[in-house]
Amino acid sequence: MTSIIKFLTNTRGKNSLHWTDWLSYGYLMIGLFTMFAPVVWLVASSFKSESSISRFPPTFFPYTQKTVQVIGHEKPLPLFNVAQPGEPPKEMAQIRRIGIMATMVDPAKPTETLQININQRKPVDEIKAATENYTDIFKKFTFGKYLWNSVFITVIATLLTLLINSMAAFALSKYKFTGQKAVFLLIIATLMIPPTIILVPLFLVINSVGLLNNLWGVILPAIATPTGVFLLRQYMLTIPDEMLEAARMDHASEWRIYWKIVLPLAAPALAVLAIFSVMWRWNDFLLPLIVLSKSEFFTLQLALNSFQGELNTQWHYLLAMTVITLIPITLVFAFLQKYITSGIASAGVK
Amino acid sequence: MATLTLNAVSKSFDKTQVIRGVDLAVAHGEFVVFVGPSGCGKSTLLRIVAGLETPTSGEVRIDDTIVNQVGAADRGCAMVFQSYALYPHMSVYANMAFGLENIDIPKAEIAQKVNEAAKLLKLDALLQRKPTQLSGGQRQRVAIGRAIVRDPKIFLFDEPLSNLDAELRVSMRSELRELHARLGATMIYVTHDQVEAMTLADRIVVLKDGKIEQVGTPKALYESPCNAFVAGFIGSPRMNFLATAWVQKNAPVLLENCAAGSSLGIRPEHLQLAREDEGFAATIASVEYLGGSNLLHATLDDGTRIEALLDGATPLARGACIHLRFDPMKSHHFDATGVRV
Numbered sequence: 001m002t003s004i005i006k007f008l009t010n011t012r013g014k015n016s017l018h019w020t021d022w023l024s025y026g027y028l029m030i031g032l033f034t035m036f037a038p039v040v041w042l043v044a045s046s047f048k049s050e051s052s053i054s055r056f057p058p059t060f061f062p063y064t065q066k067t068v069q070v071i072g073h074e075k076p077l078p079l080f081n082v083a084q085p086g087e088p089p090k091e092m093a094q095i096r097r098i099g100i101m102a103t104m105v106d107p108a109k110p111t112e113t114l115q116i117n118i119n120q121r122k123p124v125d126e127i128k129a130a131t132e133n134y135t136d137i138f139k140k141f142t143f144g145k146y147l148w149n150s151v152f153i154t155v156i157a158t159l160l161t162l163l164i165n166s167m168a169a170f171a172l173s174k175y176k177f178t179g180q181k182a183v184f185l186l187i188i189a190t191l192m193i194p195p196t197i198i199l200v201p202l203f204l205v206i207n208s209v210g211l212l213n214n215l216w217g218v219i220l221p222a223i224a225t226p227t228g229v230f231l232l233r234q235y236m237l238t239i240p241d242e243m244l245e246a247a248r249m250d251h252a253s254e255w256r257i258y259w260k261i262v263l264p265l266a267a268p269a270l271a272v273l274a275i276f277s278v279m280w281r282w283n284d285f286l287l288p289l290i291v292l293s294k295s296e297f298f299t300l301q302l303a304l305n306s307f308q309g310e311l312n313t314q315w316h317y318l319l320a321m322t323v324i325t326l327i328p329i330t331l332v333f334a335f336l337q338k339y340i341t342s343g344i345a346s347a348g349v350k
Numbered sequence: 351m352a353t354l355t356l357n358a359v360s361k362s363f364d365k366t367q368v369i370r371g372v373d374l375a376v377a378h379g380e381f382v383v384f385v386g387p388s389g390c391g392k393s394t395l396l397r398i399v400a401g402l403e404t405p406t407s408g409e410v411r412i413d414d415t416i417v418n419q420v421g422a423a424d425r426g427c428a429m430v431f432q433s434y435a436l437y438p439h440m441s442v443y444a445n446m447a448f449g450l451e452n453i454d455i456p457k458a459e460i461a462q463k464v465n466e467a468a469k470l471l472k473l474d475a476l477l478q479r480k481p482t483q484l485s486g487g488q489r490q491r492v493a494i495g496r497a498i499v500r501d502p503k504i505f506l507f508d509e510p511l512s513n514l515d516a517e518l519r520v521s522m523r524s525e526l527r528e529l530h531a532r533l534g535a536t537m538i539y540v541t542h543d544q545v546e547a548m549t550l551a552d553r554i555v556v557l558k559d560g561k562i563e564q565v566g567t568p569k570a571l572y573e574s575p576c577n578a579f580v581a582g583f584i585g586s587p588r589m590n591f592l593a594t595a596w597v598q599k600n601a602p603v604l605l606e607n608c609a610a611g612s613s614l615g616i617r618p619e620h621l622q623l624a625r626e627d628e629g630f631a632a633t634i635a636s637v638e639y640l641g642g643s644n645l646l647h648a649t650l651d652d653g654t655r656i657e658a659l660l661d662g663a664t665p666l667a668r669g670a671c672i673h674l675r676f677d678p679m680k681s682h683h684f685d686a687t688g689v690r691v
Contacts, residue, residue, distance in 0.1 A: 245402050246435035250449035250496070251423040260448075264439045 039326075046319035047129040053315050063125040068093050071110045080104065080121035091124060092116075133320040143321065145296060146303040150282060153218050153299060154328070158277040160223040162270055168224075169232030169266075170258050174244060184233070191226045195286070203290050217291040218299075222281060228273045235269035236262060271336045278332045282325075300325045352413060352426070352503035352536045353378050354399065359408035360560075361394055368394050370560040371408065376538065376553075381530050383539045385547040385583070386557035392540045393508055395557070399538060400506050401425045412503060423452075428497035429506040432513065434489045436481040442468075442492050443477040449500045467495045470532075487518045494529070507539040511546065523549055544584055548572070556580050578688035581615045587645060589615045590656040594683070600630040600651075601675075611686030618645070620680045621658035629675030632656065637666045648672070 012018040048062040067076035077093035092104040137143040211217030354376040361369040384392040397403040401422035471491040548568045556563040575581035632648035646658040683691040
């Protein structure tokens, strides 16, 4: 912890701040603000009630109007600060409002009502996190179903991506066969074709194998990625051949060499690909959109989209959903990032 | 019993021929060293024996069975690589146990074998460490341990000491020698260092350009090299080659066959200081003081440079003219093609 603080407060100037310190910290602050502020705003807004989101001017914290239970009224009434000329300001509850006149009542004397001009009163605010935004989306909508669909697609597709791409990369990096270069180039060349171009043929194929409205219809087309093969192949090239030969002399089958030697040594590259794959699958919109048309198969991204109605958008729910959608990606980054930098293959061979 | 026979083994990579028809028989329990300059094909030959390369033609026999079609795993050889090739993500124990796990040996037996080998190689305290936490010599021993636990028919070593510092190399050399005596196994060892070859080998195989130049005991190679290449390669410092025509003119030695281009090989340690009226004259170019001896670099009047290993007590000065003599019985006569006469 102290080392983190020490690192974060590093300066070039020894006693006072050097001008480069001002420059770099200023630059970093701008970067932090432009990148982090929208996320913070999103999270803060997701805790606002429906009325608090639409209020003007917008506030950062989730303010809501205080309410009070008054005898003789079923529902809690909104509280206002009323300032009448010649009288000290006091808190009163509003029963109803017609035009610019509001019927108000003092919660202490529920029988006396007053007619007050709306300019003479101000709402009494309090900070209150609308956690019901989060609980409601699980209760009112089939949000749990969408979440499960997204998690299923992401986890299964990522595992299969890692398996299939690493097998291809192993073959392309460690075996010599005729056409090896051609196969590799062919795989890399597919990077030049934008996914949108193959969208229609892809749809036709998925349709003809009967995978429309099936989660596997989203998983299977996505598991073989040229980027993943390239990334893993380049990393596996750095694993010394002698190690595989040693394993071969140790009676290891080719599968065992792949499983026990190559895969563990390629862990840093696998972690990078896992991060990519989780991001791709979790954030994927276009492919699920064409494959999954029934709402019970919707992923989170599709659900978010369908939540934005043509006439009416329930922003408070949408924002809460967006925050939940962001969490897994954040966690993946937090836990896997250390693997990105560490390489262990070079260690055993001098 | 584990014998190895190579019959007319050759190997080409595309159009380059690396091994040109090698015949060799290795007896059981023998320590054979392949030695030669870099690029002579000694490592390739070892890999052919191991089964990591397939010969283009010829046959490899282990115990009278032709193993050309047998994979590396099933030949019963174990190899120690130059880079050690330890599995960096596994502990020392797991590294040594890996080969046994692959052939489904019960866990208790694996543990016993690994512990025995670890004790033999003084690795017992390091079994739970990762290879990165070991020194070069320790890694080397783990690599050897990995070979020992499998009880191989033939041990193959591919320049295993070249990554160690000089001191460690000397001590590992004697450890290897002891290990061979204790295990009594057939061992084949590749090196470019002729000192290693001389000290370790029962028999040395000198290779050049993919062909065997000579096979013999270190003593035989040193005392009667079959050609100028072997004579120059074995022995340190290198043998001096003097043109026989020059020798006849300047030194009173009787040579039978003095055809043009033939040469006389004299080892530096067989040259001695002489009185002015005997031997031949040379001018000292430089002197390396080695403690017990002086290594003298000198120039003859025809410009040939020679080296002589002289007693360390002899005072020698740069530029001085000295006389050297040699024992004709210890010199070697080679014809114009380099073949011993």
